[in-house]
Amino acid sequence: GTSQxxxxxxxxxWAASLVEADKQAQLRGRPRRxxxxxxxxxxxxxxxxxxFHRWDRGLPASLLKDIRDLGLQEDNTAMxxxxxxxxxxxxxxxxxxxxxxxxxxxxLDPAMSSxxxxxxxxxxxxxxxxxxxxxxxxVREGLDYAVGRRAxxxxxxxxxxxxxxxxxxxxxxRLRLRRPGAASRI
Numbered sequence: 001g002t003s004q005x006x007x008x009x010x011x012x013x014w015a016a017s018l019v020e021a022d023k024q025a026q027l028r029g030r031p032r033r034x035x036x037x038x039x040x041x042x043x044x045x046x047x048x049x050x051x052f053h054r055w056d057r058g059l060p061a062s063l064l065k066d067i068r069d070l071g072l073q074e075d076n077t078a079m080x081x082x083x084x085x086x087x088x089x090x091x092x093x094x095x096x097x098x099x100x101x102x103x104x105x106x107x108l109d110p111a112m113s114s115x116x117x118x119x120x121x122x123x124x125x126x127x128x129x130x131x132x133x134x135x136x137x138x139v140r141e142g143l144d145y146a147v148g149r150r151a152x153x154x155x156x157x158x159x160x161x162x163x164x165x166x167x168x169x170x171x172x173x174r175l176r177l178r179r180p181g182a183a184s185r186i
Contacts (some may be wrong), residue, residue: 032085039159039162115128
């Protein structure tokens with residue numbers, strides 16, 4: 001594996017360091033890049049994430065503005081999401097293959113899959129559109145559905161649990177009324 005700084009590291013040691021960093025995030029200390037984004041990096045490592053590199057490069061900056069507008073810059077999950085997306089704007093895919101990968105993104109990225117596609121899960125097959133419908137209503141509803149179908153790893157479940165808490169916080173009128181557009185975008 002390769003660390004955030006481009007240094008070759010043992011994958012198990014790298015994952016263990018992310019688990020330890022995430023424990024610090026759970027203590028709700030001041031958000032720091034290496035702590036707040038640890039679980040995001042750990043979950044993304046389950047996939048050949050470099051294959052899905054089509055990101056809106058302006059997204060991290062606009063997300064950070066929305067986080068600040070809502071006063072959430074001390075929230076580890078919100079800042080972790082920002083740090084994770086920000087880490088993906090740098091050229092982490094070698095330039096010679098980046099253009100080749102672009103042609104495969106449509107075929108390989110699960111986020112680009114047809115909602116009519118079915119996947120085999122515990123208890124039978126499920127259309128991906130069922131997940132889309134539930135996650136579009138709330139992260140909690142999508143999480144509950146995915147858990148019921150045993151569709152998540154423990155790290156995915158932990159990350160979605162935290163994102164659902166953030167999603168629920170963004171629905172609190174006291175916060176949402178401050179900047180409804182920012183709350184919706186996050």
